[in-house]
Amino acid sequence: MTDIERLEERLSAVERTVIDGEHDFEELADLAEVADRLERLEDGFEELERRIADLEGRTDSLQGYVTNVDSVNESVEQQSASALAAVESLEERVEELERRSETTERVDQYRPTSRSQTTEQPIEEDSIAETVDRLVEGTDRERRPGAVAGAAGDGTTAVGQTDGGSASAPARAADSSDDPHADTPEADPDEIDRRYGERPDPVPDSEITADETDETGSDDDSFLSSLKSTFS
Numbered sequence: 001m002t003d004i005e006r007l008e009e010r011l012s013a014v015e016r017t018v019i020d021g022e023h024d025f026e027e028l029a030d031l032a033e034v035a036d037r038l039e040r041l042e043d044g045f046e047e048l049e050r051r052i053a054d055l056e057g058r059t060d061s062l063q064g065y066v067t068n069v070d071s072v073n074e075s076v077e078q079q080s081a082s083a084l085a086a087v088e089s090l091e092e093r094v095e096e097l098e099r100r101s102e103t104t105e106r107v108d109q110y111r112p113t114s115r116s117q118t119t120e121q122p123i124e125e126d127s128i129a130e131t132v133d134r135l136v137e138g139t140d141r142e143r144r145p146g147a148v149a150g151a152a153g154d155g156t157t158a159v160g161q162t163d164g165g166s167a168s169a170p171a172r173a174a175d176s177s178d179d180p181h182a183d184t185p186e187a188d189p190d191e192i193d194r195r196y197g198e199r200p201d202p203v204p205d206s207e208i209t210a211d212e213t214d215e216t217g218s219d220d221d222s223f224l225s226s227l228k229s230t231f232s
Contacts, residue, residue, distance in 0.1 A: 010034055
């Protein structure tokens with residue numbers, strides 16, 4: 001039997017006593033005490049209800065906080081995954097750049113240095129044309145024994161005209177030296193690079209000797225002819 005049931009039973013007994021007209025002072029004192037206890041119990045129940053409501057509110061707040069923490073954790077995990085993927089992508093790009101750099105360094109090691117020098121210091125087209133003309137004319141003079149003999153004998157064949165009436169090689173060389181732009185077109189360095197890979201270094205006249213011409217032979221002649229056809 002609970003306290004409430006006992007209180008109800010005693011209250012019913014008090015009611016019966018009052019109705020029946022039987023008054024017992026001891027029972028009345030007990031009834032007063034019971035009424036006080038009942039009021040205290042009611043006040044205690046109300047306090048408990050308030051505390052329970054407060055606990056429920058705090059519990060709801062904690063649940064919301066925990067839910068927020070869970071969502072934050074999920075967001076942090078997503079950001080961490082994105083950052084990890086970005087770092088992996090950067091590592092792959094760095095490795096690729098390192099491989100390209102190593103390949104470029106290996107290619108630069110085997111690349112001729114003369115090409116870089118010619119690109120940094122471009123050769124003038126006029127000097128190339130004049131050098132080629134001098135090389136061709138010098139080779140022609142050395143390969144014509146009759147002209148050389150005539151020049152040594154009377155000195156007229158080298159400076160005069162041939163049987164066909166054309167000017168000799170020294171005369172043409174003098175004319176070309178007076179006006180280098182008259183008969184020689186401008187040379188294109190890109191066209192020279194495309195055909196021969198690298199530009200030949202200009203060879204001064206003092207370095208061309210008869211011995212070197214004899215050693216080069218037909219290879220020099222064909223090379224000079226190809227250069228001549230390029231600038232013509």
